[in-house]
Amino acid sequence: MSSNLPPNVHLHPSSPAQPPPPASALGELSAHWRDDLLAGFLVFLIALPLCLGIAMASGFPPVGGVFTAIIGGVLGSLLGSARLTIKGPAAGLIVIALGAVTELGAGDPVAGYRRALAVGVIAGAIQIVFGLMKAGRLGVAFPASVVHGMLAAIGVIICSKQVHTALGVSPEGKEPLHLLAEIPHSLATLNPEIALIGALSLVVLFGLPKLPFAFTKKVPGPMVVIAMAIPLGMMFDLGHEHTYSFLAHDYKVGPNFLVTLPKSLLSAVTFPDFSAVWSPITWKYVVMFSLVGTIESLLSTKAVDALDPERRPSDLDRDLLVVGVCNVIAAAIGGLPMISEIVRSSANINNGAKSRWANFFHGGFLLFFVALLPWLLQRIPLAALAAMLIYTGLRLASPLEFRKTWQIGWDQLVVFLTTLLVTLATDLLVGVGVGVVTKAALHVYHGAPLKSLFRPALQSAAEGEQVTVRVTDAAVFSNVIAVRSMVMRQVEGGARQVVVDFSSARVVDHTTQERMHELAEELERLGVHLSTAGLDQHAPHSSHPLAARRRA
Numbered sequence: 001m002s003s004n005l006p007p008n009v010h011l012h013p014s015s016p017a018q019p020p021p022p023a024s025a026l027g028e029l030s031a032h033w034r035d036d037l038l039a040g041f042l043v044f045l046i047a048l049p050l051c052l053g054i055a056m057a058s059g060f061p062p063v064g065g066v067f068t069a070i071i072g073g074v075l076g077s078l079l080g081s082a083r084l085t086i087k088g089p090a091a092g093l094i095v096i097a098l099g100a101v102t103e104l105g106a107g108d109p110v111a112g113y114r115r116a117l118a119v120g121v122i123a124g125a126i127q128i129v130f131g132l133m134k135a136g137r138l139g140v141a142f143p144a145s146v147v148h149g150m151l152a153a154i155g156v157i158i159c160s161k162q163v164h165t166a167l168g169v170s171p172e173g174k175e176p177l178h179l180l181a182e183i184p185h186s187l188a189t190l191n192p193e194i195a196l197i198g199a200l201s202l203v204v205l206f207g208l209p210k211l212p213f214a215f216t217k218k219v220p221g222p223m224v225v226i227a228m229a230i231p232l233g234m235m236f237d238l239g240h241e242h243t244y245s246f247l248a249h250d251y252k253v254g255p256n257f258l259v260t261l262p263k264s265l266l267s268a269v270t271f272p273d274f275s276a277v278w279s280p281i282t283w284k285y286v287v288m289f290s291l292v293g294t295i296e297s298l299l300s301t302k303a304v305d306a307l308d309p310e311r312r313p314s315d316l317d318r319d320l321l322v323v324g325v326c327n328v329i330a331a332a333i334g335g336l337p338m339i340s341e342i343v344r345s346s347a348n349i350n351n352g353a354k355s356r357w358a359n360f361f362h363g364g365f366l367l368f369f370v371a372l373l374p375w376l377l378q379r380i381p382l383a384a385l386a387a388m389l390i391y392t393g394l395r396l397a398s399p400l401e402f403r404k405t406w407q408i409g410w411d412q413l414v415v416f417l418t419t420l421l422v423t424l425a426t427d428l429l430v431g432v433g434v435g436v437v438t439k440a441a442l443h444v445y446h447g448a449p450l451k452s453l454f455r456p457a458l459q460s461a462a463e464g465e466q467v468t469v470r471v472t473d474a475a476v477f478s479n480v481i482a483v484r485s486m487v488m489r490q491v492e493g494g495a496r497q498v499v500v501d502f503s504s505a506r507v508v509d510h511t512t513q514e515r516m517h518e519l520a521e522e523l524e525r526l527g528v529h530l531s532t533a534g535l536d537q538h539a540p541h542s543s544h545p546l547a548a549r550r551r552a
Contacts (some may be wrong), residue, residue: 040361073363155396168194503534
């Protein structure tokens with residue numbers, strides 16, 4: 001998340017703030033059940049179609065996404081996940097999940113699905129280890145430009161696949177660039193009835209928030225789409241295979257254009273296949289799931305904390321541990337990997353959630369609906385779900401992201417585009433790796449010594465209750481954890497004012513300044529004043545207040 005804090009601005013609270021005492025789970029339920037019940041119900045309306053769509057786009061059965069959201073909601077909240085986050089499947093992991101199913105299945109989607117579940121179990125166990133090792137700080141060091149480039153690439157990949165589904169066409173290509181190249185052909189050969197459902201769904205999703213009525217801002221777009229798409233599917237008789245004519249052309253439609261669900265949740269339980277556990281492909285996807293899922297979940301939780309009206313900080317290590325436990329259980333019964341999901345969490349807060357019980361109720365409503373009304377879900381056209389995923393993909397790869405990145409600095413845009421393009425041309429792990437290396441190379445180009453990339457030269461000097469932490473050589477994303485740890489040691493030692501002096505640093509990057517701003521807000525609640533100094537001696541890469549800087 002970007003901030004607008006100018007350099008060298010002191011953050012002083014009006015009065016020393018102390019974190020609120022933790023409330024018991026039953027106490028929170030008793031105090032806030034009405035607010036949380038309503039918020040949980042409204043989030044359920046958004047989550048249900050998204051869970052189905054994300055699962056199908058990932059190569060999983062539709063019910064796999066629902067399994068994940070139920071476990072993340074019910075079990076995650078009981079285990080003590082972050083207060084206002086909604087746990088469930090996310091569009092950001094579609095590319096990894098589908099890749100695992102495709103590569104591990106080698107042409108057999110059922111075998112690929114079960115082997116991908118084994119990957120999910122192992123990755124979840126690694127997340128548990130991360131949580132126990134207090135690895136929540138991983139989210140502190142990861143550069144925003146790489147994250148945004150990764151998400152933009154995922155958005156493009158989602159759209160490249162789902163456009164064809166929304167048009168009712170089966171593409172020949174499998175890779176993102178090939179699928180993008182096939183879009184004109186799919187437009188020329190679209191299935192009119194299916195394409196109409198997809199097009200109207202997109203009109204609703206993009207148009208509903210723009211209507212000049214207050215109530216349309218609160219109506220969940222995905223549920224409006226479902227309410228419209230199901231009657232259209234019935235009108236077109238998609239439940240029965242048949243042929244119809246339109247403009248002298250014949251087209252086939254039938255149940256294969258509708259969601260398919262098992263007769264009961266228990267019959268849908270699928271166990272992992274660990275037969276390929278030692279293959280390099282398995283471990284490639286274990287690394288992807290555990291690292292990308294962990295980082296995305298941590299960043300989402302931090303973003304949700306910033307949206308919390310009461311500004312209550314979450315225990316990131318605890319939340320990561322809970323996500324890991326839930327991922328192991330979800331994968332063990334056939335579910336998708338889960339994270340703390342930012343869009344549904346934002347809706348949770350906007351709808352008045354007060355505690356983690358909103359997540360619990362969201363999971364409970366999903367369980368009730370899918371267990372008792374599966375026949376209704378099987379009337380949902382796939383084109384409507386594809387439209388929701390296209391909408392999500394376009395938001396991830398929005399031109400606004402390119403502009404925001406450029407405004408922070410040309411170096412950020414280089415890293416963003418490198419991550420995006422390499423991911424599209426290869427895969428997610430390679431794209432992220434190349435993006436991180438590109439960012440480090442730019443820091444060296446700007447004067448950062450190689451030895452300082454991971455071990456910054458730090459000194460501290462105390463004067464009463466004020467401590468100055470001086471950073472020399474470089475203050476960049478790869479060593480920001482060390483800078484943050486030094487600041488926290490001074491606070492734990494009794495310092496009430498801390499100044500981070502960058503005047504001797506050759507390079508101070510955007511990630512470091514962003515993390516110092518976030519840390520200042522955290523310490524503000526403890527009555528500690530954090531400020532920066534020396535940044536005015538550096539030349540910024542742009543006019544953005546947190547642009548990367550190098551010493552003039």
